[in-house]
Amino acid sequence: MRRLAVGLALIGIIATGCGPGSGSAAAPPAPTVTGAAGDTHASAYDAAESRPREDTIYPDVGDPGVDALHYGLDLRWDDRAQRLTATETLLFRAATSADHVQLDLARQLQVGHVWLDGKAVEFEHPGKDLVVKAAVRADSRHLLQVTYAGTPEPVVAPTDRADFSTTGWTIAPDGTVWTMQEPYGAYSWYAVNDHPSDKAFYDVTVHAPKGRVGVSNGQLLSRTSSAEGTVTRWRMPEPAASYLVTIAIGRYTETTDTGPHGLPISYWTPSDRPELVAGLRYTPQAVRYLETKVGRYPFPTLGVLLVPSRSAMETQSMVTLGIGDYTLSRDVLVHEIAHQWYGDTVTPDDWSDLWMNEGMATYLAEANWTGDHTRRSRTGILRQWSSFVAGMRREYGAPAAYRPGTFGEGNAYYIPALMWDTLRQRLGDQEFWSLARRWLTTHRFTSQDRDSLAAWWSQASGQDLTPVFHRWLLGPTEPAWHAG
């Protein structure tokens, strides 16, 4: 048996090009870990315990055997060689007993070594899966360390939307690195359980070359510059799904602002485009407006990061906006900030429930905010949407049963927005917004699905609303929306 195992491992090495480093004999000692992440029993990361699941739409990404608790990423970017060199420290809980641990990691990144609980372990890296050859028992916690390097490439996105066709690590012509990675694509630059059912804490350190700076989510703990470049350390103090992680490395200027209750706000704009800051100064008012609808802003900081994209993402507590007339418009800014409540605080645990994010963000921003701040009325806006959504349901499917190749099409936005308005009319304004707030406080920082949502709204309102949710989200024909 022993000989056979060695033979198989060798075949694995040859077939996957891992190199001689994948065997335990050649590996150096594991990198030293500092802080709570090094203690597998620390309770600091208990809040990131999740029930990871296999996606019904994109089952090839993510693995339900891993429950990531904390990602520590140390990233060094060489812009001349376009090479990322990284050390990753992942604290995870084994969700099931298994003879291996599997993470998503793009094939462009060559893995140097892998250690589990301080011991070098063998691995295979065929395609985009990093398979660590170590047995784990259900519910045990482990510390996985990985070194890797390479030139990351974006991942093809399962959509034919006009504003993006790839996700993940993207290098702009001017050398700026940026990411947007919904529904997946985080695996283009780190080893990750790339699925929204598995939230985790993050500490990200970026070593940026001279003249550039690394920006990520959450709080900026430190920023130091030397002859080599700039090192920034970022921390997310609440757990986040991988598609809500952002990173950019470029020539950025930071401008600070203050939101309601003293909320620290930062704007990261290209240093050669100082005029772009002015439009972002609407952020405090956007937060104030949204707080009147869905309650207190859920994170300790907020930022807005501008990147050379044509889309915009609600990355957690650091919204990422493309530089363009549309993506820098106020309703897009309000939409992405609205996701900090609906999407980031409570997150879908399966991509069939993307509508949970987009329906409420669209209802809050494009219907309510626009109705309250422009000459268009909320009723007029909703009436216009109701005129075209039937075609979207036919073309892309029901909002919670869309075709896999049509991620993020209009059916996931406009139809559930009309559904929420129908529920608002049925429950009355006060009850509706009160429940919209309580759903968040009772499920904060978790991932949920449409069944738990429908059951909770029914129980909390004392009315069986499940048929309403089912008709709008899964039905073959478009329910009627009435003005009211």
Place this chain on the structure above:
Amino acid sequence: MTREELTADDVDELARRAQGGDRDALEQLLAAVRPRCLNVCRQVLPYTPDAEDACQDALINISNKIGSWGRQGRFTTWMHVVAVNSARTTYRRMKNQAISSDVLPLEKPDPRTTSVIAGTRLDLLEAMETIEREHPQFVEPLILRDVYGMSYDEIAQQIGIPLGTVKAQIHHGRKLARPLLRGSD
């Protein structure tokens, strides 16, 4: 994520204005459909630079032939057909170049780093070429159904032939294609 700036209705509206000679509308339209067009091309030409070439050709064809969009279906559906045909033309051109320069590889290289000549859908494109010689009318419905996953109804509307004919053509096309595809020997 932000919603798309343009809905399918907006795209149709732009296409109608572009048909009427509005240059700005045409520019906006091409920018709006480019990613969709690239994805269509990528499905048959896995090597990105090849798909980009085909997409570029498709956009030129769209602007030249926009008058022939019949307005009875979505503009994007019509665009799919133009993009498929551009991808096939690109493939044919590359194959001819490869044969003339005698670089057709013998073994199957990595499709992500090697041009379409050795790409993963070589078998599919070859099957289409073979079918086209005897039954050119089967090719378009077959691609629309099995590569794009379009419904029979949509295909019938798109090509302008009866539903029963579409179903029969796809059925016969599949029978011809099956022995020509990889993994079916």
